[in-house]
Amino acid sequence: MRGRLRVYLGAAPGVGKTYAMLCEARRALERGRDIVVGFVETHDRPRTAALLEGMEIIPRRTLVYRGARFTELDVEALIARRPKIALIDELAHTNVPGSRNAKRWQDIDDVLDAGIDVISTVNIQHLESLNDVVQQITGVPQRETVPDEVVRRADQIELVDMSPEALRRRMAHGNVYPPEKVDAALANYFRVGNLTALRELALLWVAGKVDEQLDRYRAEHGIAGTWETRERVVVALSGGTEGDTLIRRAARIAARSKGAELLAVHVTRSDGLAAADPVGLARQRTLVESLGGTYHQVVGDDVPRALLDFARGVNATQLVLGASRRGRFAQLLARGVGVTTTALSGSIDVHMVTHEEVSRGRGRQSRSRAALTRTRRLAGWATAAVALPGLTAILRPIRDNLTLPIDILLFLLVVVGVALVGGMWPAVTAAVAGFLLLNYFFTPPVDQFTIADPQNLLALAVYVLVAIMVSAVVDLAARRTREAARAGADAEVLATLAGQVLRGDAALPSLLGRLRETFGLTSVALLERRPGVEPTPGDQDDPAAWRVAAASGDVACECPASADTDVVIGDDLVLAARGRLLDASDRRVLEAFAAEAAVALRQERLAEEAEQVRPLAEADRMRTALLAAVGHDLRTPLASATAAVESLRASDITWTEKERAELMDTALESLAMLDRLVDDLLDMSRLQAGVLGVAIRPVSLGAVVSRAIDDLDPLRDRVVGDVAADLPRVGADPALLERVLVNLVSNAVRYTPSGKKVLITASGHAGHVEIRVVDRGPGIPQEELDRVFLPFHRLEPDDHAGIGLGLPLARGLTEAMGGTLIPEETPGGGLTMIVTLPVSTAQDPAKNG
Numbered sequence: 001m002r003g004r005l006r007v008y009l010g011a012a013p014g015v016g017k018t019y020a021m022l023c024e025a026r027r028a029l030e031r032g033r034d035i036v037v038g039f040v041e042t043h044d045r046p047r048t049a050a051l052l053e054g055m056e057i058i059p060r061r062t063l064v065y066r067g068a069r070f071t072e073l074d075v076e077a078l079i080a081r082r083p084k085i086a087l088i089d090e091l092a093h094t095n096v097p098g099s100r101n102a103k104r105w106q107d108i109d110d111v112l113d114a115g116i117d118v119i120s121t122v123n124i125q126h127l128e129s130l131n132d133v134v135q136q137i138t139g140v141p142q143r144e145t146v147p148d149e150v151v152r153r154a155d156q157i158e159l160v161d162m163s164p165e166a167l168r169r170r171m172a173h174g175n176v177y178p179p180e181k182v183d184a185a186l187a188n189y190f191r192v193g194n195l196t197a198l199r200e201l202a203l204l205w206v207a208g209k210v211d212e213q214l215d216r217y218r219a220e221h222g223i224a225g226t227w228e229t230r231e232r233v234v235v236a237l238s239g240g241t242e243g244d245t246l247i248r249r250a251a252r253i254a255a256r257s258k259g260a261e262l263l264a265v266h267v268t269r270s271d272g273l274a275a276a277d278p279v280g281l282a283r284q285r286t287l288v289e290s291l292g293g294t295y296h297q298v299v300g301d302d303v304p305r306a307l308l309d310f311a312r313g314v315n316a317t318q319l320v321l322g323a324s325r326r327g328r329f330a331q332l333l334a335r336g337v338g339v340t341t342t343a344l345s346g347s348i349d350v351h352m353v354t355h356e357e358v359s360r361g362r363g364r365q366s367r368s369r370a371a372l373t374r375t376r377r378l379a380g381w382a383t384a385a386v387a388l389p390g391l392t393a394i395l396r397p398i399r400d401n402l403t404l405p406i407d408i409l410l411f412l413l414v415v416v417g418v419a420l421v422g423g424m425w426p427a428v429t430a431a432v433a434g435f436l437l438l439n440y441f442f443t444p445p446v447d448q449f450t451i452a453d454p455q456n457l458l459a460l461a462v463y464v465l466v467a468i469m470v471s472a473v474v475d476l477a478a479r480r481t482r483e484a485a486r487a488g489a490d491a492e493v494l495a496t497l498a499g500q501v502l503r504g505d506a507a508l509p510s511l512l513g514r515l516r517e518t519f520g521l522t523s524v525a526l527l528e529r530r531p532g533v534e535p536t537p538g539d540q541d542d543p544a545a546w547r548v549a550a551a552s553g554d555v556a557c558e559c560p561a562s563a564d565t566d567v568v569i570g571d572d573l574v575l576a577a578r579g580r581l582l583d584a585s586d587r588r589v590l591e592a593f594a595a596e597a598a599v600a601l602r603q604e605r606l607a608e609e610a611e612q613v614r615p616l617a618e619a620d621r622m623r624t625a626l627l628a629a630v631g632h633d634l635r636t637p638l639a640s641a642t643a644a645v646e647s648l649r650a651s652d653i654t655w656t657e658k659e660r661a662e663l664m665d666t667a668l669e670s671l672a673m674l675d676r677l678v679d680d681l682l683d684m685s686r687l688q689a690g691v692l693g694v695a696i697r698p699v700s701l702g703a704v705v706s707r708a709i710d711d712l713d714p715l716r717d718r719v720v721g722d723v724a725a726d727l728p729r730v731g732a733d734p735a736l737l738e739r740v741l742v743n744l745v746s747n748a749v750r751y752t753p754s755g756k757k758v759l760i761t762a763s764g765h766a767g768h769v770e771i772r773v774v775d776r777g778p779g780i781p782q783e784e785l786d787r788v789f790l791p792f793h794r795l796e797p798d799d800h801a802g803i804g805l806g807l808p809l810a811r812g813l814t815e816a817m818g819g820t821l822i823p824e825e826t827p828g829g830g831l832t833m834i835v836t837l838p839v840s841t842a843q844d845p846a847k848n849g
Contacts, residue, residue, distance in 0.1 A: 003112040004155040011202040014176035015162040017121035022051035034084040039073040070096040092126035092146040124202040139766040164195035172827030231260035235320040239280040250320040251291045262293030267306045282595035304340040318349045380422010384430035415467040424475035431467030512552035515593045521579035523553030529572035567594040641670035698729040698840040708741035723762045731840040743810040744773045751777030771835040
């Protein structure tokens with residue numbers, strides 16, 4: 001009997017996988033289970049090593065490779081010991097050449113085959129399917145991987161979770177790596193963004209595994225009913241106007257259940273020929289997605305069963321349907337979608353929602369066009385007119401040598417041929433004419449319209465019936481072929497439209513141009529009712545009531561009445577096409593284009609409004625903040641300087657030389673502060689106006705950091721620079737970069753307690769260099785991290801150290817150089833400002849000079 005595998009899965013090293021595994025092992029020992037340690041790596045962590053005390057450990061196997069000694073799991077000794085449970089750490093480990101297997105997961109497979117249960121550990125970054133994703137996130141390639149299927153086959157997977165902040169604090173306290181490695185780890189692999197992304201990958205992977213287990217369990221036990229593990233509300237849409245009401249009702253139902261999902265589904269026929277309103281469906285899809293739901297489309301001829309199959313497939317708990325729009329007589333003849341779905345729903349709750357369309361009925365549907373063209377029908381009539389007399393003329397001389405059944409079959413063959421050429425009605429006419437010819441020329445008594453034998457009458461009746469049935473089948477096949485061709489062409493056009501939208505080419509001119517090319521039109525225009533013009537019965541032919549929102553082609557229509565074909569999108573929007581009259585079968589595609597054009601117009605208008613409002617709002621905010629700053633922060637140093645100068649000028653007071661020097665220093669410091677504030681205001685205004693001069697060139701970080709620290713005198717003794725000499729040059733303006741670092745370090749020193757120093761470090765990451773300014777101050781609350789970069793914003797209202805332009809100016813200058821500036825919590829307390837700049841691609845022979 002094969003052993004069982006239990007895996008502890010973590011998002012990153014240090015989350016406590018091995019510790020959790022050993023805790024479980026201690027509990028198993030207390031219960032009297034036979035458990036041994038096959039291979040456990042403690043990484044010199046005292047608390048982890050303490051859990052190994054008193055446990056039986058299988059001695060490791062020693063191997064020599066390239067002159068060095070390595071230890072690996074001794075699989076043979078472990079199997080010979082035959083414990084009930086074995087602890088084998090690091091599932092993805094690669095064994096030293098000369099081992100029994102190349103990978104440790106293969107060793108574990110051998111142990112499981114021996115009937116021994118195994119408990120192991122693995123990190124999410126070691127899964128083969130996520131290898132490239134993890135490298136893209138962290139910039140660190142993972143050379144040791146394990147196939148996903150190995151972990152998925154585990155009988156039990158337990159996620160060992162820890163928040164990024166908690167893991168970074170644990171590292172800062174020295175519980176993961178030695179102190180000399182902590183700063184490098186925190187600045188590289190263990191950044192908050194990296195850990196958050198890895199944690200999400202782990203949670204999603206485990207969630208997928210749980211879903212697989214649930215689906216497999218339900219399938220193995222034949223469970224078709226819904227398990228309400230989570231509320232899922234499905235709303236069925238037909239594209240009708242009642243869909244908006246159904247969607248909002250379903251959204252309210254979902255909102256009452258915390259965490260419930262909203263799903264909308266539309267069922268189309270499997271042949272793709274069912275007519276649905278694409279404009280309505282597009283509008284309803286937008287509405288569903290705006291309410292946080294998802295839109296789905298399924299194929300099925302039986303609408304109730306297709307709806308329920310979809311609902312059960314997504315494990316839905318509630319289904320929302322619209323009340324039937326059919327009349328009472330129609331409901332007596334057939335139960336309808338709502339009644340049938342309710343009867344078959346089982347454990348799914350079905351909500352029948354009434355709406356305004358119930359009393360209006362389904363409406364009269366237009367008849368479809370003829371299956372065959374006029375030329376084909378004329379050819380059918382001609383074939384019947386020629387073939388029947390011709391066949392009669394051929395058979396009449398030899399009628400005594402042929403039986404009536406043979407004559408009937410030959411005439412039936414002609415009727416089938418007529419049906420194939422001209423469709424149903426020429427064939428029916430040919431069948432009736434053939435009946436008369438057979439009666440007169442070939443049925444005794446011949447040469448008269450009399451049938452003596454009742455069997456002959458039955459044979460001729462069957463002939464006519466068969467001929468009509470064959471004609472109907474041929475006509476239906478021709479009709480379906482024509483409709484299928486039309487649907488295929490429509491699908492191809494709509495697929496092109498969808499691809500255009502996905503590529504981001506959904507601008508109005510592009511959409512209208514595609515529509516004009518598709519149907520060979522001379523012009524297509526999107527007409528919009530002019531503002532302030534109320535809809536009236538005769539305004540469709542009034543050019544003064546309409547304006548062209550967008551157009552493609554030659555001369556655009558000025559009003560809906562001047563178009564050859566128009567599609568009403570709303571009360572104030574019409575798509576007008578000119579060039580030829582489009583038939584009804586083309587309107588489905590036309591309406592799809594119209595719906596997409598309306599969405600594109602709305603997006604353009606919203607973007608324009610946002611662009612117009614943004615500068616006004618920014619200017620208003622800046623004006624308000626500037627007035628507040630001038631009212632206090634600029635007045636304060638000016639008042640101090642004025643008071644000092646007036647004191648020096650006072651003739652009634654005798655100042656000592658020391659007092660005079662102090663007053664002079666006060667005046668100079670106040671004026672210097674005022675000068676810095678004015679410079680910051682001017683630089684911020686230049687940034688916002690886009691006129692700041694930036695000269696990008698290769699820059700050595702070491703030199704810039706040294707100059708920035710020197711500029712901080714007398715604060716430079718509270719700053720420590722730790723920048724490696726082999727870092728690549730960055731593309732930046734050296735003067736602006738120095739200004740950025742001075743602002744960041746000055747801010748860090750201001751909030752760092754006395755006795756602690758501010759640290760400046762730098763490291764390279766995949767084409768970029770990160771400069772970190774680390775302080776040990778009180779830090780910034782999470783909700784304030786983004787607001788500190790707003791001009792004139794200060795964390796504490798009573799903080800009069802500045803007007804709040806240091807950090808906003810630092811970010812603005814950094815972004816002007818093509819970099820980024822983001823804040824991050826310092827593990828153990830404090831704030832870290834991270835300046836990221838691209839590595840310079842310019843050719844420069846000097847290095848770090």
